[in-house]
Structure formats: structure tokens, C-alpha cells
Amino acid sequence: MLATGIKTPVGIKIAGPKLKDIEEIGKSLEKILMTVPGTSSVYSERVAGGRYLKVDIQRKKAARYGLNIADVQQVVASAIGGMNVTQTVEGQERYPVNLRYPQDYRDSPEKLSRLPIVTPDGMRISLADVANVLIEDGPPGIKSENARINGWVFVDIEGADIGTYVQEAQRVVSEQLKIKSGYSIAWAGQYEYMLRAKEKLTFVVPLTLAIIVILLYLNFRNVAEVFIIMGTLPLAMVGSIWLMYLQGFNFSVAVGVGFIALAGVAVEIGVIMLVYLNQAIYSMYQTLLKENKPVTKADIQSAIIEGAGMRVRPVMMTAAAIIVGLLPILYGTGVGSEVMSRIAAPMVGGMASAVMLTLVVLPAVFILRK
Known part of the structure; x- marks a missing residue:
């Protein structure tokens, strides 16, 4: 509401020269939008009803x-x-x-x-x-925006995410609403904020992943190991998606922020595991070199299992600390809890699957490479 002036998740701003015509367009939108699945209520301001x-x-x-x-x-x-x-x-x-x-x-x-x-x-x-x-x-009150008289339509939605609802509503409105020349409609509310945030996320997310790749390469100096972590990263998102489904959350800007945070933590845990796997392999090579023995598959598997076993406790402690710390935020109530719970949900669900990724999938992929 502070960003767009619209109290509801979705709003429509009707602009034109005459208040009477703006009111008629708003009444038509009321009838049309009530037929769109997901509409809870629609109210068009009576801009000429004073x-x-x-x-x-x-x-x-x-x-x-x-x-x-x-x-x-x-x-x-x-x-x-x-x-x-x-x-x-x-x-x-x-x-x-x-x-x-x-x-x-x-x-x-x-x-x-x-x-x-x-x-x-x-x-x-x-x-x-x-x-x-x-x-x-x-008119009981006259709104203006961009030097044009405005009338607003407020739309409450239920059982649908904002993006999907607005896409369907725009399609229905374009098919059924005939607007006179000189009049226009603009979709606003949380949808308008979501579009602005989406534009930012389109370069923030790739930039985040690029920074992660660069830091991984600077650490390992090996492209293959960088791709091992980045290739297995989507598996860490599985728990997030399942928890969001169980909680009934739709994708939003807050959820996107939670996914970005999860990606960083999952990569961090993966780096810790990969470092110890490399150390285990290096120690095994040194031991076999001193004993003048050839390297076999069994030696590699044994070394990797030993290295992964040394990281079970730190990985479990990290995941448990994050999950326990975020559970009060996930299930908390009060002002702002709707946003905070959607940031926490990807982290809580993702850490559960990230543990499986780090302890099971990552060592298995590392074995295949070696």
C-alpha cells in the first residue's frame, strides 16, 4: 500500500478525461472480474457519486x-x-x-x-x-496521476498467486471490456511491486550465481569441482518446494530472497564437504605412494567415505542450527509474519534436503568423477 497506494493485492487504475465514464468502466470491471477464478471481491470507486x-x-x-x-x-x-x-x-x-x-x-x-x-x-x-x-x-474526491484523472478498482484474491491471477484477469478483461478512446487501465497494487521486484531479480539471481561460481573457482582452481557443486545445487531446492507446497505458499519476492539465501548456505556446506573429500583423497594418495601400491576403486571409495564421515557432525550441526533458529519465524504470528515466514520457508525446507545432498549425493558424484 505504501508503494502503490492500493490497499488490496491487485488494483486497477482507470485514467481518462471524464469521471462519469471512468465510473462506468469501473462498474464494468466489477462484473467482468467476478467471473475470474481466484477473485474474492471486487470494488470500484464511485468517483461521481457525491x-x-x-x-x-x-x-x-x-x-x-x-x-x-x-x-x-x-x-x-x-x-x-x-x-x-x-x-x-x-x-x-x-x-x-x-x-x-x-x-x-x-x-x-x-x-x-x-x-x-x-x-x-x-x-x-x-x-x-x-x-x-x-x-x-x-465527485466525492478526485484522484489524479500523471496529470490524468483516475478511478481505482480494488480486487481481493483467494486461492491463487498474484502473477497467475493477473495474467488470467488481463486476458479476460482484454476480451470482454471495450474502452473508449482517451481512456486507459493500468494494473497496480502488490502486482505492480512484484513486477518491479521481478525486474531486479532477473539480474540479481544470475549475478548471485556468478559470484558463487567465481568464489568456488578461486577456492578449488578446478572447473570440474565447481560444476559438481553447482550441478547438485538444485537438489537443495527440493525440500524448499515441498515445504512451500505443504504450507500453501505461492512464489513471491520474499520466497525468492529465501531461495537466494538457501543457495548460499547450501554451497557453503558443499564446499566444506568437498574440501574434506579432497583432503581424504590426497592423504590416500600419499599413503599408497609411500607403500608403492597402485590406486584402486576400492581405495578411492574408502577414502571418500572416510572423508565424508568426518563431516557428518558439522553438517548436521549447521543444518540443525539454521532450522531450529528459523522455526519461530516460520510459524510466528503478528505484524510482518506473512513476509518473514515466506523468507524462512525455503531455508527450513531446503536445509533438510541440503543435508541429503551434502552427505549422500555430493560424495557419490565425487566418486564418479574420480
Whole structure:
């Protein structure tokens, strides 16, 4: 809401020159969007539904009595709207004293028409002698954006993610809604924020992966081992996807941030495992070289199993610490919990599958390479 001004997940901003036509387009959108699957409620602002009391001053009639526009407006402003004539002092407090006609004199256009006005000549006339008092329709409030008058449609959704819903809604609206020339609609709300975030994620995610690859290469100086970690990384996402499914979460910007964080932690654990596997292989080579024995498959498997076994406790401790630390955030309630739980969900679910990746898949892939 702070970013777009729309209170609901999805909003539509209708822009055009006339409020009446904007309201009609909004009513049409109400009927169309209620047929879209996932719509919980739709409300279009009644931008032309206000009721106003209008005092239309007749200049020629006022001139006959020696009155100008300002004189009549002064009577209307003071008698109907009220005027501060003085203030009362009560200790250190100050209260204004407002003076206007009683409610019985101004609760209908007919009574207002009989309000007395004193002319400069001392003649007493009624307001109806110099003005027409009537009630007319008008806008309760006028919004504008990009120098164009706006009307907003608020859409609540249920059982669907914002991106999928808006795609379907845009298709239905384009097929059923006919817009006059000079009018346009724009989709806003959380969807508008999601589009902006999606644009950023399109280069943030590849940049993150590129940085991870560079750091891995600087550490191992071996392209094959870098690809072993990066190739097995998607398996760490399996637990995240399952937990999101069980929790009923849809993909969002917060979930994307959680996946980025998970990728970093999963790679970190993989690096720890790969370092010890390399050390185990190196120690095995050194031992066999001293004993002048050939290297066999059994030797390689034995060394890798030994190296992986040394990392079971650190990997389990790392995963357990992350999961236990994030569980209160995942299942917490209160302000902001909707966002925080969606950041935590990929981390909690992903760490469970990352343990299997690190302890089972990574050593198996390393054996195949060796």
C-alpha cells in the first residue's frame, strides 16, 4: 500500500478525461472480474457519486439589490459553514467560538433559500432572491496521476498467486471490456511491486550465481569441482518446494530472497564437504605412494567415505542450527509474519534436503568423477 497506494493485492487504475465514464468502466470491471477464478471481491470507486449543496449566485439579481458576489458568499459562509468570532480563555487553554445559524434553519435547500440577507440599503431579502439553492451530483474526491484523472478498482484474491491471477484477469478483461478512446487501465497494487521486484531479480539471481561460481573457482582452481557443486545445487531446492507446497505458499519476492539465501548456505556446506573429500583423497594418495601400491576403486571409495564421515557432525550441526533458529519465524504470528515466514520457508525446507545432498549425493558424484 505504501508503494502503490492500493490497499488490496491487485488494483486497477482507470485514467481518462471524464469521471462519469471512468465510473462506468469501473462498474464494468466489477462484473467482468467476478467471473475470474481466484477473485474474492471486487470494488470500484464511485468517483461521481457525491451529493453537494450548491448555491448558484445570480449576478444580475444580486446587483439589483446592491450586492456583489463576495457579499452573498460571506452570508453563506458564516450562516451555513460558521465563522469564528472570538475565543474563550480557560487557564492555559484557548477555545474558538464559532457562530452560525441553528440546525433547523439550514437542514434543507428550502430552508436555506429563506435565509435572510440585509442589503446595503437596509432592505431584508432572502437568499432565494439572489441565488438558486439546489443539490447536485459530483465527485466525492478526485484522484489524479500523471496529470490524468483516475478511478481505482480494488480486487481481493483467494486461492491463487498474484502473477497467475493477473495474467488470467488481463486476458479476460482484454476480451470482454471495450474502452473508449482517451481512456486507459493500468494494473497496480502488490502486482505492480512484484513486477518491479521481478525486474531486479532477473539480474540479481544470475549475478548471485556468478559470484558463487567465481568464489568456488578461486577456492578449488578446478572447473570440474565447481560444476559438481553447482550441478547438485538444485537438489537443495527440493525440500524448499515441498515445504512451500505443504504450507500453501505461492512464489513471491520474499520466497525468492529465501531461495537466494538457501543457495548460499547450501554451497557453503558443499564446499566444506568437498574440501574434506579432497583432503581424504590426497592423504590416500600419499599413503599408497609411500607403500608403492597402485590406486584402486576400492581405495578411492574408502577414502571418500572416510572423508565424508568426518563431516557428518558439522553438517548436521549447521543444518540443525539454521532450522531450529528459523522455526519461530516460520510459524510466528503478528505484524510482518506473512513476509518473514515466506523468507524462512525455503531455508527450513531446503536445509533438510541440503543435508541429503551434502552427505549422500555430493560424495557419490565425487566418486564418479574420480
